[in-house]
Amino acid sequence: METAERPYWDMEIEPRLNTPEIRELQWEKLQQAIRYCYEKVPFDRQRMDKAGVGPDDIRSFDDFARAISHAGQPEVRELVEEMGSDLDKVFGALFGKERFEDLYLLTTTSGTTGIPTPYPFFRKGVERQVDIMARGSWRMGIRPGDRIGVCFGLSMHAAGTPNLLWYLNYPGVTLVPIGAEAGTERILQLMRLFKVNVFTGTPSLALHLIERAREVLGEPVASLGIKILACGAEPGAGIPEVRQRLEQEYGARVFDLGAGIGASCDHPVYQGMHWLADDFAYYELVDPETREPVPIEHGASGLAVVTPLEPEHALFFFNLRVTLGDIHQIFTDPCPCGRSGFRYKIVGRADDMLKVKGVPVYPAAIEGVIQGFVPRVTGAFRIVLKERPPRVVPPLELKVERGRDLHDHELPELEEEIREKMHKDVKVRPAITWLDPDTLERATKKTQLLEKAYED
Ligand SMILES: [Zn+2]
Structure with a gap:
């Protein structure tokens, strides 16, 4: 492999990311991928059969977006239950016999609740993935x-x-x-x-x-x-x-x-992660509530839905229109860094979404604002829920730890600044209750940001 200094690892594909030209390649590959999944992957075939569509009925990207609904954790959980928690059977259905026989490495997420999500690695997938991963490593x-x-x-x-x-x-x-x-x-x-x-x-x-x-x-x-x-x-x-x-x-x-496909760039201001693999995975956005497609435009946001374009080499996304549950905002205009690939920022998790007067609010976005006020706050906070989410009757209530060296007389001004910043960035004006530093429990793994103050 030629290693002289060059802008991209893959000088053939990467300059074409996020261009009309690559859309043509995607369309060709997508048709083959749909056929593969229909013929070899029971889970996908069932979804298509249920929707009453076959590979030949899908004649455009729009057809594809409407042919079958996306699938994620809930659908996998259903499958696990259906198969009596026999993971070999689940894998057979999810990945298809051919890929399953090629299983090389098996990992899982820790999973905060219920069964862990399996992340399998197949030999053929690894062989192809080394090229995709190298794109990110080279850019870094x-x-x-x-x-x-x-x-x-x-x-x-x-x-x-x-x-x-x-x-x-x-x-x-x-x-x-x-x-x-x-x-x-x-x-x-x-x-x-x-x-x-x-x-x-x-x-x-x-x-x-x-x-x-x-x-x-x-x-x-x-x-x-x-x-x-x-x-x-x-x-x-x-x-x-x-x-x-x-x-x-x-x-x-x-x-x-x-997820092996995105990497942020060298620009001094964070621009999101560049999507590095238009030739390998097809990316869509959907509205997390209506499940309707969201047009891919600069600034659009929605639930990220991905389809492998080379299913036999897939990684993380093995099925048609699957989601990891992340809400993305995308930026399709050229990045100031000059490198190719549209960009995405992770806004939050679909299952963490709150609705304040109909406005979607993600705990991760609240956290981003709070972190910006360290050291005047410690960074630890909770969102107090008075009723079962997602609905929140305003104001959104926050408990926030004040910074260690903050004086009492500085609190009202800080509170106003935080409320303003929240309104600007997250479109809510929260009510803040101040706590002393180190009041809230620090978790070693995933911090639970929601505090339940309602009866089930
Ligand atoms: Zn960039």
């Missing part, structure tokens, strides 16, 4: 000679062990599989010992390492000489304040990664 500036510290969880985490596969064809890099399980002290020591210069892991771990570095290494975290932080599995690297802190403390560039 990973080059021969780099040492990548893999600091995602290595036990069953979909972003962890699979990392060891993605660089097989990538020239000259060395992987150091440290794993989040090693704990912050060992992570810091091993990164120094093995001269790791690329960190990949969750942004919250990267933040935590800043705090521990002086104690463990006797020097600030910048002393490690890390040049790239490739963060994923959590939204942090897309929150401007978090990015800024990481960049300053590490003296590194911070990138936000999404």
